[in-house]
Amino acid sequence: MSKVVLKVENVSKQYRLGQLGTGTISHDLNRWWHTVRGKEDPYLKLGDTNDRSQLGGSDYVWSLRDINFEVQQGEVLGIIGKNGAGKSTLLKILSQVTTPTTGSVKARGRIAALLEVGTGFHPDLSGRENIFLNGAILGMTKHEINSKLDEIVDFSGVAKYLDTPVKRYSSGMMVRLGFAVAAHLEPEILIVDEVLAVGDAEFQKKCLGKMKEVSGQGRTVLFVSHNMAAVQNLCTTGLMLEHGQIKALGGINDIISAYTAVTANTGADVVFDTNTRRTGNGNIQFEYLKLYDDAQQLRNTYSIGETIRFEFLVYNKSNETKSEITLQIKTNEGVPLYHIMARDSNVEINYNSTNETYSVLLEDIRLFPGNYHVNAVITDTTGYQVFDAIEECITFTIADGGKYTSRSLPKSAGMFFMNPKWIKH
Amino acid sequence: MTNNESWDIEIYPQTKWYNLQLMQLWRYRDLLLLFVRRDFVAFYKQTILGPLWFLVQPIITTITFSIIFGNLAGISTEGVPKVLFYMSTLVLWTYFADTLTKTADTFSANAHLFGKVYFPRMIVPLSVVVSNLIKLGIQLGLFVVFYIYYIAKGATFTPTTALWLVPYLILVIALLGLGLGIIISSLTTKYRDLKFLVTFGVQLLMYASPIVYPLSTVPAQYRVYVLANPITAIIETFKYAFLGIGEFNVMHLAYSTAVTFVILIIGLIIFHSVEKSFMDTV
Structure with a gap:
């Protein structure tokens, strides 16, 4: 039995291009004047679709346009798309950092977003103090953090430096500590941006494993990445964005092939x-x-x-x-x-x-x-x-x-094909 | 699939202005305390004197004021030792000014944090109020030390029963600083012009409040203007409570309280509407 834990309806987001400056106040006043008279915001009608390479005629751009989708409990949804397709904007709206211009988002349970690792770390505070601070920023209570402190420290692997100010940490250690806190958050919906790009291979593997474990516990994960291997490995369904609109939504393999087909410049x-x-x-x-x-x-x-x-x-x-x-x-x-x-x-x-x-x-x-x-x-x-x-x-x-072989050669098996000499002794 | 429309989180472009989501603040109370701790600890990390630095500023300011306004300008201190007079007015004033300037910076100073994680934004200015309260406590302690010293030396002032009002005065001035601070911080997210006025404005406001002079020396034709300043009654009552000087008038204090609440409510409404969208304009 599955239930919808996240419902996104008609979400659009408009941004104003260029600098905020003297022109802004006149637009604000105009907008306010329209609202006072009960009319529609005049600038909502404007705006081009979000295509970076095209020069638009308008100062306003729709970063996201009419996004509709639902996520079931326990689903791991991979969100993919080229740079500037609107992935980050979507994440920001889902994580309540910013509001949509139109539309609504509804969710069951807590949403925790990991748009960055170690948000709010204070360089002068020790690792331990920062675990509490970061955990609280992410929405945990002191009691929850206390009960998981040992696990967090264990997962991060920086136990030795726990009472050292984090400004003495290497960037890798900082990331480990940050992810360790986030991994023990236990929200119903976890949103992860491409934070895995940092950290060494072993730690990345650990993170992916942790995320798999999280989804195994019936919690929902939204994962944004350019790393198709990680997306394929982790996600069950996928959502592909292009120019702020949903291009494809469905099983992860279909979505990845749709994505590669688009990114591939098909001509010779x-x-x-x-x-x-x-x-x-x-x-x-x-x-x-x-x-x-x-x-x-x-x-x-x-x-x-x-x-x-x-x-x-x-x-x-x-x-x-x-x-x-x-x-x-x-x-x-x-x-x-x-x-x-x-x-x-x-x-x-x-x-x-x-x-x-x-x-x-x-x-x-x-x-x-x-x-x-x-x-x-x-x-x-x-x-x-x-x-x-x-x-x-x-x-x-x-x-x-x-001409060398007819067997199937999956990328997970290797990158370069060789056919060396074999000698029997 | 269930059609049952019970959602825990609903995000809409706009929320009703009266929906301030104050309940959420309670859920994040641990974060507030951790912010307070962070501010306090970070302040004296890698210093030798540590929290003693909280005493240096009021002592230096008191000495400066005593020399300049007391000795050089010869402004009356209503028969109370100069040091004690200036220290008593400065304790609350410093708290107010610090709270105001720091909360006025809420959005711009925390833009990075706010851009990455959601939590009720009000936690940040509230934590400023609380961490400044610790500082106030230390400075109040210093004042009491001087106070007892002057009593032991046989000074001629008498504390009054208005001493019971001191916690209330602190509360009102805290809320006033908070209210003004969040209004300014909300307005500066888009138009930064106001930011340049804050430090300057706070300084002007000090001269418009009875900090370096007692209300009793204000000429009659200006009195009404000084009294219109909600800080006046708070400072005067504080002086009256400890030193038995200054004016204590319940009506004036009620006026200060009313103004404070109006400012605070306006502040909360503006702040709440700005916190939704400020990431796009900051």
């Missing part, structure tokens, strides 16, 4: 223009990047053992004569795998004309099946001055199969 041919999100001074810029296979066909799905040719055109707008070009290949989870620099292949990038085209051949690719992203960077030869840098400018997929 990208042209960079003014809409491209890039950094650098622009002296030399990429014009396009294309992926070709052996047969000179544009393609972005490959299998192990094939060759990928990255072809790109660089356009020199300045009088620079030389540069360095770097391609970086990362996994879907953001782990960097390859860092390819022209100089490592003894190639100097010289500019004889304003347009130069290069190809980088990645032969006999040995990456495990999955999606991979490419970062492309042009710098000067010292690497200090960045002319152009585009993150995740193209995505390619390695599919199962290929």
Whole structure:
């Protein structure tokens, strides 16, 4: 028997862009004047959807728009989405840090939000004093903390430093202590932001284990992360946000594939223009990047053992004569795998004309099946001055199969495929 | 699925102005005490004199006032030793001024904390009131020490039965400082202009209250203005209680109390409406 413990209805959140300044008071007065006359807030009608890359015409933006969902007791809901999709805003509303502009949220039981570890730690107070302070800030009573003090200390693993001011702690110890307090909170609904990004691998594992345990006790967890492996491992259902709206809601595996499909830049041919999100001074810029296979066909799905040719055109707008070009290949989870620099292949990038085209051949690719992203960077030869840098400018997929093996190669088993010689003695 | 609409937490864009959720404060009382402890402990950590620092400020101020206003300006202290006069007015005034300036900073000083966790925001200004109360206690103790010393030396003042009113005076002045403080802190979240006026304004307010001069020396045509200041009756009653000087008038005290409550209620309402949305504007 399941029951709904969290119900989000028509939640929207509007923000005003730019600086609060002299213009603000006139808007406030106008808004007040409309309210006094019983009219609708004039600024609620305005606002663009939340798309960072598009320049909107309005000063107001809807960070969240018409969010509706329900969470059952014991459910572990993963909330995913690109940066700026509205995840943090949603968490802030759920944790009552800010109110929605419209709509309502209803919940059964206590909600505890872990948007940050060790909130309210005072550097001059000892670890023990901070356990009490942090616990109380998160909504525990002194009695509750007292009864769990030993467990908390044990979980944090900083027992030795308990009476030392936390300003002497390493950042890792601080995180451990903070999470230890939060983990013993026992709310009916626990909201966790990407706090697991800090701490060492062992501690991260401990945290994930603790969260699994929490959900096993019939409590509800809302987990926000970019780490798809953690989300998949932990969550039962997922919610994907895009531009402040719910893009997909359902079983976690469907949601993750929906997310990867969107983040994957599906084309094998990208042209960079003014809409491209890039950094650098622009002296030399990429014009396009294309992926070709052996047969000179544009393609972005490959299998192990094939060759990928990255072809790109660089356009020199300045009088620079030389540069360095770097391609970086990362996994879907953001782990960097390859860092390819022209100089490592003894190639100097010289500019004889304003347009130069290069190809980088990645032969006999040995990456495990999955999606991979490419970062492309042009710098000067010292690497200090960045002319152009585009993150995740193209995505390619390695599919199962290929010339070496037909068995399935899950990412959890490895990252690189090898077929070494086997010798029987 | 149940359709039973009994929710523990309901979040709406706006709440009714009279719904101040004071019950929630009670649930978070431990947090209040921990904040008080934090403020107090953090104050003297890594100092040699520790809480003794709470005594340095009133002693120095009293000496300064005695020299400047008592000796140089020659303002009357109604026949009471100068040190005792200034110390008696300063005890409550310092409490009021400290409470006001610190609570006026509630939102901006705690923006980071408020941005990450929800708890009733009123806990923070209330904890300021309580931790300043400890400071007041220490300073009151100092005053009593001087008081007894002057009595032993054979000074000619007499305490009155109004001494029983002292806890009440402390309560009223605490609530007045709190009320004004939360109004200012609510208004400064969006428009910071007011922040610059606080320190300056508190100083002006001191000269508009009978701190460095007794009410009896105020010329008749200005008396009504000084009395309009709700602090006046509190300070005068305090002096009357301990030293038998100053004016004690129940009507004036009732007026101070009424003004305090009006300010406090306005403060609570504004504060409550701002705490919902301040994260978006701070």
